[in-house]
Amino acid sequence: MKEHQVKIIVPVTGADEETILKEAASISETVADCVEWRFDLAKELYSIDITSKPGESYVDEASANLLKVLKELAGTLEGKKLLFTIRTKCQGGEFPDNPEVYERLVSDAVKSGDIGLVDLEDTVAADSFSRILELAKKNGVITIASYHNFSYTPDVDEIINKFMILRSSGADILKTAFMPVNPKDVAAVLYATAKFKEEDKGQHEMITMSMGDLGRISRVSGAVFGSDYTFATVGETSAPGQMPIETVLEMMEVL
Incomplete structure (x- = not known):
């Protein structure tokens, strides 16, 4: 096998910008396959709230900053894939829940020519999701349909149903993250991943995880249960339960 x-x-x-590029330089020296830029955490690069409109000067300025830093990141991280993510507040991030500005900035990143992958939250309206998806296909950018639940983990059937909803979006990669409250929750995510992976017959890559300290095993057991990517850190974490890249590599090697 x-x-x-x-x-x-x-x-x-x-x-x-300075901190972002320093972090990227450190990551460039590791064996990481992909680097995710969390634009929502780059608070110094944008001044946007829920009332902002896509054509306003503040949004134009944010787009210009975004494109400038993306170009620099692409140069620093040559040889690694670059994933662009704007995580909104409704999905556990820092970016205002402003659908129109979200679409504008994500679309600008897709058209930049500097990214290989883009994250699309499953809370994005269907018409907006479809427009970004089509734009990504035209520009050769791989799409990730993502869903995060920081409150609880549903049962296996509900997790699999979420996988099916994400698959129906037309995205290339399916991503889910659930917060466990007991070991059974962690096992549910792992089992659901393996079961769906078999049913999907390898048509889609997957990123699945159980968050927090309790769910850490899910971040290193992908080779067994079917998750194709895992998140690790070089410095600051972007989600609860992430571990340093050296630790993740060691544990995956053992498993």
Whole structure:
């Protein structure tokens, strides 16, 4: 049986351009396969709230900053795939829940030519999601349909149903993250991942995890249960339960 290879994603979480580029330089020296830029955490690069409109000067300025830093990141991280993510507050991030500005900035990143992957939250309205998806396909950008639940973990059938909803979006990669309250929750995520992976017959790559300290095992067991990517850190974490890249590599090697 062919060994299932898990790719490692490391987040860039800096608030300003200097910190972002320093983090990227450190990550460039690691074996990380992919680097996620969390634009929502780059608070010094945008001044946007829920009332902002896509054509306003503040949004134009945020877009210009975004494109400038993306270009620099692409140069610093040559040889690694760059994932662009704006995590909104309704999905556990820092960006205002402003659908129109979200679409404008994500679309600008997709058209930049500097990213290989883009994260699309499943809370994005269907018409907006479809427009970004089509734009990504035209620009050769891989799409990730993502869902985060920081409150609880549903049962196996509900987790699998969420996978099916994400698959129906048309995205290339399906991502879910659930917060466990007991060990059974962690096992549910792992089992649901393995079951859906078999049913999907390898048509979609997956990123699945159980968050927090309790769920850490899920971040290193992808080769066994079917998650194709895992998140690790070089410096600051971007989600509860993330571990340093050296630790993740050691544990995956043991498993």
